[in-house]
Amino acid sequence: xxxxxxxxxxxxxxxxxxxxxxxxxxxxxxxxxxxxxxxxxxxxxxxxxxxxxxxxxxxxxxxxxxxxxxxxxxxxxxxxxxxxxxxxxxxxxxxxxxxxxxxxxxxxxxxxxxxxx
Amino acid sequence: xxxxxxxxxxxxxxxxxxxxxxxxxxxxxxxxxxxxxxxxxxxxxxxxxxxxxxxxxxxxxxxxxxxxxxxxxxxxxxxxxxxxxxxxxxxxxxxxxxxxxxxxxxxxxxx
Numbered sequence: 001x002x003x004x005x006x007x008x009x010x011x012x013x014x015x016x017x018x019x020x021x022x023x024x025x026x027x028x029x030x031x032x033x034x035x036x037x038x039x040x041x042x043x044x045x046x047x048x049x050x051x052x053x054x055x056x057x058x059x060x061x062x063x064x065x066x067x068x069x070x071x072x073x074x075x076x077x078x079x080x081x082x083x084x085x086x087x088x089x090x091x092x093x094x095x096x097x098x099x100x101x102x103x104x105x106x107x108x109x110x111x112x113x114x115x116x117x
Numbered sequence: 118x119x120x121x122x123x124x125x126x127x128x129x130x131x132x133x134x135x136x137x138x139x140x141x142x143x144x145x146x147x148x149x150x151x152x153x154x155x156x157x158x159x160x161x162x163x164x165x166x167x168x169x170x171x172x173x174x175x176x177x178x179x180x181x182x183x184x185x186x187x188x189x190x191x192x193x194x195x196x197x198x199x200x201x202x203x204x205x206x207x208x209x210x211x212x213x214x215x216x217x218x219x220x221x222x223x224x225x226x227x228x
Contacts, residue, residue, distance in 0.1 A: 004160070042121075042204055042218030043161065056215060091160050104151040104208065106216065108160025 002026065004109035006092050012115045018080035021112045024073070025094030031055075033106065034067055034077050035091040043091055049075065082116045089113045119144040119211050123204075123219040130195055130226050138190040138203055138222045146210030150188050152181050153204040155221065161204055164190075195226045 035043035051072040069075040153161035167183040
């Protein structure tokens with residue numbers, strides 16, 4: 001079974017530039033999450049999708065971050081304009097429908113590491 | 118406000134030296150406590166879900182336990198390949214669908 005795919009793996013940009021990250025979840029997983037993990041910290045939820053609808057985006061800095069999940073499959077997370085404090089690993093995760101597998105089992109991609117100079 | 122605190126921040130063990138990692142939590146209405154393993158440069162990998170005090174789960178050299186205030190991840194006779202960061206997360210009536218992660222314990226097992 002293919003895992004969660006993310007790209008790019010690494011990105012270096014100047015502050016005030018824009019960047020986009022792409023995620024393809026595991027086939028059949030309706031729920032998709034974007035997390036931000038700053039070095040030395042645990043992952044922090046940015047946004048959660050159920051199919052192509054937003055379930056929770058309460059911690060997404062909406063003045064600069066946006067995310068979409070067209071057709072309920074792939075998702076894109078965009079940052080515009082980037083700030084120095086956005087340097088982090090952006091993790092995408094997906095989860096199977098309720099009743100399939102243990103509750104709380106999120107499947108994470110390898111992440112996209114962003115460095116803002 | 119929900120809080121999750123993991124200790125120690127870092128732990129070095131000799132191969133075969135058993136120990137425990139701690140996850141203390143303060144939440145309103147626990148809906149699950151979760152353990153994940155994260156290798157450098159990788160995303161977290163699911164290990165266990167615990168729902169109620171007294172519950173235990175085991176997988177190879179790892180055993181997770183839960184009380185009303187904390188969870189322990191016991192590592193028995195660790196091997197170098199157990200070296201990783203271990204993350205604890207909770208879901209509560211406050212967090213709704215969100216998983217609230219701790220900052221993790223970095224484990225190094227020396228051969």
